[in-house]
Amino acid sequence: QVQLVESGGGVVQPGGSLRLSCEASGFTFSSYGMHWVRQAPGKGLEWVAFIRYDESNKYYADSVKGRFTISRDISKNTLYMQMNSLRAEDTAVYYCAKEESDRTAWFQHWGQGTLVTVSS
Amino acid sequence: QSVLTQPPSASGTPGQRVTISCSGSSSNIGINYVYWYQQLPGTAPKLLIYRNNQRPSGVPDRFSGSKSGTSASLAISGLRSEDEADYYCAAWDGSLSGPVFGGGTKLTVL
Numbered sequence: 392q393v394q395l396v397e398s399g400g401g402v403v404q405p406g407g408s409l410r411l412s413c414e415a416s417g418f419t420f421s422s423y424g425m426h427w428v429r430q431a432p433g434k435g436l437e438w439v440a441f442i443r444y445d446e447s448n449k450y451y452a453d454s455v456k457g458r459f460t461i462s463r464d465i466s467k468n469t470l471y472m473q474m475n476s477l478r479a480e481d482t483a484v485y486y487c488a489k490e491e492s493d494r495t496a497w498f499q500h501w502g503q504g505t506l507v508t509v510s511s
Numbered sequence: 512q513s514v515l516t517q518p519p520s521a522s523g524t525p526g527q528r529v530t531i532s533c534s535g536s537s538s539n540i541g542i543n544y545v546y547w548y549q550q551l552p553g554t555a556p557k558l559l560i561y562r563n564n565q566r567p568s569g570v571p572d573r574f575s576g577s578k579s580g581t582s583a584s585l586a587i588s589g590l591r592s593e594d595e596a597d598y599y600c601a602a603w604d605g606s607l608s609g610p611v612f613g614g615g616t617k618l619t620v621l
Contacts, residue, residue: 435513435615436599450608486555496546496601496610501555
C-alpha cells in the first residue's frame with residue numbers, strides 16, 4: 392500500500408534553513424508528481440510546491456518562491472523541500488502528497504505531516 | 512485570503528442534509544475538476560470526492576459532489592456525529608500553475 396513518511400521538521404530561528412524529506416513506498420515513485428502542502432496552526436490548507444513526475448517542471452506558491460526548493464531522488468524514493476530564509480509565517484505542519492493525475496488537485500495519499508516552527 | 516471561497520462554518524442535526532459551497536473562477540473550477548477533502552482534528556486530509564462527483568472506495572454514498580460553472584458543492588445526507596470535521600474544496604488553477612484550496616468549512620453536528 393502507498394505510504395508517505397515525512398521527516399525533518401523542528402524548531403528553527405527566523406532566517407534559518409531546514410530540509411524536509413518525504414519517503415515514499417508502495418508505488419512507482421518516478422511516475423507521479425509530488426506536492427508539498429502546509430497548514431499553519433488553526434488555519435486552512437495552503438499549497439506550497441509541486442514537482443512533475445519527470446522533474447520537467449517545478450512550481451511554487453508566491454509566498455515561498457525564491458526561498459524554497461522542491462526536489463526528488465528517484466534512487467531513494469524520496470521527495471525533498473529545502474527551506475531557506477525562513478519566516479515566522481512559515482510555521483506550519485507540512486504534508487507531502489502524491490498526485491493521482493498530472494496537474495490536478497487529486498491527492499488520494501498524504502503523509503502524516505511534519506511540524507516546522509520558526510521562532511527565536 | 513483563499514482563491515476558492517467557502518463558508519467558514521456549517522451545521523446540522525443528525526439525519527439532516529447539509530450542503531457546503533465552493534466558489535472559484537474561470538482559471539480553476541471553471542475549467543478543471545473539483546476535489547473535496549475531509550480533515551479530522553490532528554490528522555491529514557482525506558480525499559472525499561474526486562473529479563467533481565466521484566467517490567473513492569470506502570467513502571459512504573452519503574457524500575456527493577456537484578459542479579456548475581465556476582462553483583461546486585458538497586452535500587452530506589443522513590448527517591452523523593462522525594461527520595463533524597473541516598471540509599476543503601480544491602482545484603487546479605491554470606493561472607497560478609498549482610492547486611488552490613478553499614479556506615475550509617467547519618461542520619458542526621448539533
